Amino acid sequence: MLTFLIRRVTFLIVTLIVVSIAVFAITELAPGNIAINTLGNTITPEQEASFNAQNGLDQTAMTRYTRWLIGSDWQASRLIGRPITRVQDEDGRLTWWVVAEDGSLFQTETDGENITRLVRQTDGTKVEAVSPNDQWVTNEEGVDIFWSVNADSRAAMWVRGDDLEELVLTAAGWNASAGAPREYIPLARGLLRGDPGFSLKDRQPVAQILPRRLANTAILGGIAFIIMMPLALLLGLIAGLNEGKTVDRIFTISSLVATATPEFASGVFLILIFTAWLGWFPGAVVMTSDNALFENPEMLVLPIMTLSLIELGYVLRITRSSMVEVMRTNYIRTAVLKGLPQRRVVFKHALRNALLAPITIIMLHVNWLVGGIVIVETLFGFPGLGRYILEAALFKDIFAIEAAAMTLVVIAVGTQLVADIIYTFLNPRIRYS
Numbered sequence: 105m106l107t108f109l110i111r112r113v114t115f116l117i118v119t120l121i122v123v124s125i126a127v128f129a130i131t132e133l134a135p136g137n138i139a140i141n142t143l144g145n146t147i148t149p150e151q152e153a154s155f156n157a158q159n160g161l162d163q164t165a166m167t168r169y170t171r172w173l174i175g176s177d178w179q180a181s182r183l184i185g186r187p188i189t190r191v192q193d194e195d196g197r198l199t200w201w202v203v204a205e206d207g208s209l210f211q212t213e214t215d216g217e218n219i220t221r222l223v224r225q226t227d228g229t230k231v232e233a234v235s236p237n238d239q240w241v242t243n244e245e246g247v248d249i250f251w252s253v254n255a256d257s258r259a260a261m262w263v264r265g266d267d268l269e270e271l272v273l274t275a276a277g278w279n280a281s282a283g284a285p286r287e288y289i290p291l292a293r294g295l296l297r298g299d300p301g302f303s304l305k306d307r308q309p310v311a312q313i314l315p316r317r318l319a320n321t322a323i324l325g326g327i328a329f330i331i332m333m334p335l336a337l338l339l340g341l342i343a344g345l346n347e348g349k350t351v352d353r354i355f356t357i358s359s360l361v362a363t364a365t366p367e368f369a370s371g372v373f374l375i376l377i378f379t380a381w382l383g384w385f386p387g388a389v390v391m392t393s394d395n396a397l398f399e400n401p402e403m404l405v406l407p408i409m410t411l412s413l414i415e416l417g418y419v420l421r422i423t424r425s426s427m428v429e430v431m432r433t434n435y436i437r438t439a440v441l442k443g444l445p446q447r448r449v450v451f452k453h454a455l456r457n458a459l460l461a462p463i464t465i466i467m468l469h470v471n472w473l474v475g476g477i478v479i480v481e482t483l484f485g486f487p488g489l490g491r492y493i494l495e496a497a498l499f500k501d502i503f504a505i506e507a508a509a510m511t512l513v514v515i516a517v518g519t520q521l522v523a524d525i526i527y528t529f530l531n532p533r534i535r536y537s
Contacts, residue, residue: 116517120510124295127509128169128502136500142304158258159304160290172301172503175294180259183251188259188291193228198309200257200291212252216266222255230255240264253291260285295510301503305496310507313492318511321477321488324404328411336416337462340423344458347428355420362417367479371410378406389486407484411477423462430458 138161139152147155156162160171171179177200181188187203201209201224209224212235219239222230240248248264263286292309293299300310343355362370379387385405430436436454478490485491489508496504 112521119517120513123513124506124510127506131500131502131505132165134500138304138500141499158288160288171292172506173295175292175297175299176289177291177293180289180291184259188253200253202253211255213255214262216264219250254285257291259289259291261287300507303501303504305499305501305504310504314507317487317489317492321490324407324486324488325477327404328408331408332412332416333419336419337423340420341427343424344427344431359417359420362413365414367410367414368483370413371480371483374406374409389484407480407486410480419462426462427458430454
């Protein structure tokens, strides 16, 4: 068993790496312009170039992928020559700072000649302090450069005497400032350290957004799973034990209809019945607060019903077929001929083997459930992981797409590992080497 677990964990790691490369490559090749999506289609080429430079979008795909995976703070710290750290402000915003010799934190501004430190105070405000100009370093090309963290929490390289302009979009419009850096490094700790990057769409770190969306989806999908799977197994067993009878035909036809109806169709159908006609449940999920789902649980009824219908029908049919097949085996017939009670034959001898196929389908359908959640969350306006993936893909928010894809891959491979472990309890004869 230990060897099997090590092999599956290794497979998980390799799968994550391959999928991350594939998703990043697909995102790179997909049409769309992040600068235009973020700032609008009225921006000038100069504004677009400045935006791309500040966010590292003008760098090579390999550079951006590597920084997304293992971070860029270590590289920036080496170039700056001082440690850098990330601090969370009172408003929840994460900012980066250089750690000075005396332990204070500072960011830097320069007009191309004079260097000014913005020292962080205990209340989060900044105080200007003149920095010695001997911090300019002459590189191999004979150019005086200076690396530090700028006021926008990006590592930046200034060149002495440069008169470049930095264009920044503020609430009052575009602001042009002189003494712009020649090179930027967007700072992140990297996915391997729990920081998958910055979402340009939401203007927040992905690590702050993704857990909330994942928690919402876990509530929705978890409730649907808890309700749907035991019910599907129970109805499938009943249908399998009553093969050819009226109850079997009713369950079989109903499950076929439920399976053949896509989520968007069944969702609209349920909204028409329970919202438009009966007025029992809301037809959309409106999140007025973080606890809105617990304050108004009726908002979850229709999304859960929509998710459950198609999965219920499919698992029911698989369970029925598996039960019918097991009940026809020789060892079950032998148990019946020996005069064992029907209850003992079913629960002692048939049930475990009959559940092997449904368990596989159930674990596979965890991934299918997540795919269905994309449609359901979009239909009902539910702020979960599925809707987040769709919005990020339409916006071409690379870091958000990558982080969400990695989450889905972990779920997919993890559920298969759980299924393999469950097999050993259902059938002790199964051994892994």
